[in-house]
Amino acid sequence: MGNYNRFTLDEIVNTQILQEIQDKFSETTGIAAVIVDVDGKPVTKPSKFTDFCTYVRSSPEGLARCMACDDRGGRKAIEQQRPFIYRCHGGLTDFAAPIIVQNQYLGAFLAGQVVSDQAFDTKQEMLKLLKPVSREENVLAILFDKVAVVPEKQLKAAADLLYVMASYIVEMGITNVVQKQLMAEMQAKADLEKLLRDTEFKALQSQINPHFLFNTLNTIARLSLLEGAERTQEVVHALSDLLRTNLRDIAEMRTLAEEIKSMEDYLTIQKVRFGDRIQAVIDIHPDLMKTSIPTLSVQPLVENAIIHGLEPKKDGGHIFIKGYREPDRNVIVIADSGVGMPAETMDSIFRSEARSRKSHTTGLGIINVHKRIQHYFGEEYGLHIESKVGEGTTIYINLPSCY
Template identity: 35%
Template sequence: MKSIRGPHSIKTILSIAIAVVSISFTLLVSAILYTQFSSTIRENATVSTREIVRQVNANLNFYTNDILTIAGYARDLAKQTNDLPRFEIEQRLRSIVDSRQDIVCLVLFNLEGEAVLSTSDAKLRSAKEIKDQTWFTRALGGEGNFYFTGPHVQQLFTSSYPWVITYSQQISYLDEGGETKYGLLAIDMNFWAVSELCQNARLGSTGYVYFIDNNGKIVYHPYQQLINSDLFNEDLDAVQEHIFGTFTNTFEGRERLVIVDTVNNARWRIVGVAYMDELMSGLDQYTSVMFLVLAFCIIITILLSRTVSAYISRPIRELERLMNSVERGDFSSPPTVGGNQEVAALSQTFALMVGRIRQLMDDIVKSQEMKRKFELDALQAKINPHFLYNTLDSVVWMAEQNNTEGVITMITSLAKLFRISISKGRDIITLSEELEHVRNYLIIQQIRYRDKFEFSISMEAGMENLPTIKLIVQPIVENAIYHGIKYLQEMGHIDIKVFKRKPGAVVIEVRDNGVGMDEQKLSNILSYEGPHHKGGAGIGVRNVHQRIQLYYGSDYGLEISSELDEGTLVRLVIPEQVPIHPIKVASS
């Protein structure tokens, strides 16, 4: 398959042209400026550069001393938990953080990685994640030991990822019981607070200042992005050979003046790099004019190349945007794009394909909706006869015992139960109606089993009119009676609770103290391939699980936990939806 070469060829040509102009510019300027060096100018440039680096170092030392002062204040407050409540200590620390834009947060952790004090209300990461971070491990080893990290993405909170430098120190503090504990104090500083100290330092036109740690790794560099992209190199080997002082070297064709100084508190080294050809003065007018002309040519070339490439590639980018929109599922607008003939033809073909896909998807959606409705009706039909058979079996047994009052009570409850079951043909009822339905069922079963169990039903206020598919709780309760409480020697208990679970879910919890089930039965009860328990255990439960998932999706359904001789807990999870009006059913 042939590739489209138009835009790519032009971009390649423009890239080569820019590279040639830039290299020519660098060689020309270097050749002119190298001839103008003199020892006097070199000495003056060295003194000036050294003073700038020392000033940056002094500013950084002042800043780190300020952080140490704040750390000392926090360390003293951590030892006053007997005199001051925790919220007041945190309030004092927050007042410091709020008054300074350079400090992101201050947190005191115990040695297990759990937060003791924090100036932020954001959710922290797990203790294991905290303990595994470099600033935590490097600061361990004795009270007073502290460590400054290099710039990194903050990993303290689950919802915030600023670019920070972390100060960490092992300190002692008093817990709420007055006992002395050891922990790690962490202060996260905005990376820009340190970077501004270097950005304001001017070492010629392209000179710069950067920091390295005691292992020779870069902590801050103004061209860090270019270094990461292998577009810029730094001569770290030469810096490693000079722990402190001044030296000159030639790197990548340019002579450089390098000043190395140490940063006391942070255990870093500050390195100032100035290009000698820029520090030199006395250049003649011709060199200045050529520099301006070459700079102007580069700017014009870059702007021109960007304009031409943007004009050529704009239709393709627009078509790509439409393709991404279709990929995300947006078939609403026809993907037509103007431009040259090739792009227009491709756009028309893509539009025809999208239209066909949209039509096929509509057909599939209609087919799936009909299939789901048929499956719901089939599952509903399987549950109702199963329930009716067991209920009428109980009524027959009561009649054989000549328990007229019990039969009347059971028939009355059965009538109420079936009025809710019919629900005027609707599959959706309110939670209060669903609980009323299962309450009548439990009254019937209580009479049948001669008060072998007792039950309770509770629901959080304001949830009465939330919608649910009907007849999903009764099969769970039926299963609890027949396969759990029925075999107990003591009194059985069935507790039904309805409450909300964030985000946006409703939970109907059915708990019993029956005989429970082993892990094998528990793993098979919701499985479509797993065997049914002897006597029908799991049929109704499995049908309810299928109904919920068919109606609401695979994110909802049943959650079951059980232990032998302890009982079973079943949670029916459905989505929280807009409240509905109860169904008015005429009473007899």
């Protein structure tokens, strides 16, 4: 349960449940109460707030003094890690019960607004203390008489009970949150494993007698050479290399240099189909060429740029493949000057239903590449897409710099 401290109190426990607990506490004990978060901001609505305190807080000076007093009490409770009973600036008795789970402070119960000691003239003391607050003394006196009298021993027992109860409830809430996290992580892992199994199966489907296929392609290439069809020979060789590379184990890693070679073979084939309509520019820093990357991470994105970005344009366009280093990561960029896509299309790509979409040639879509990169390197890496309709699309592949 080491990750719960990034949550806020109202994320761990339903606010309505906290409100009900607080209301029941105040109704039973006659003690005013409110729950605040780690920053001192109220999470619940105050229960049984006294008319006396409301009147004091109605002046700017009174409100400022009350808030400062609550802040001091809360800080003291955090410091002691147990309920702290104190006398407020107006002479009433309050207490702060910190909500602490496994040494992490998540908020506090602030309660009190009672008279707990009548061994001296508390009303006269109150009037003396509140002279700087600019409130009518006769009104203060009348409202003060309505404040509940609770022996300090009883108040301490209430504070201890509230402290134990609140911490237990939050502990249970944290347990539920962490369990949900674990379930979500397990489901994400299962989804990824299924995705990888489907990918491997599709790759296997394309491996129907690959030796026969390669031998046939090599025969065609030799015939092309004998017949003087040099462009045909070039395309057949590119296709043979592309298939040989892509039919390897999809779970393997390879260098960026190998990945770029596979992409160049693909571009060689597409140039025959599209001619000058498609222009590709490759500019990758030499230091990145030894970077490890999952097999089939770049070529499917280039394929996607051609089919969905440039092919619909009558005049075609450009593809730019760039690679550079940033302080904390390596970045590969595939940018096209194609038709672009609206924001809702970009959003849908990373939703789960995008996984079921059929892609071209390789059977690998954008979501597949994104998930495999995250599988190897962590969720802080993967793909980021920017696109404008009519202007083009840019995909950033974020990789760790240490690979």
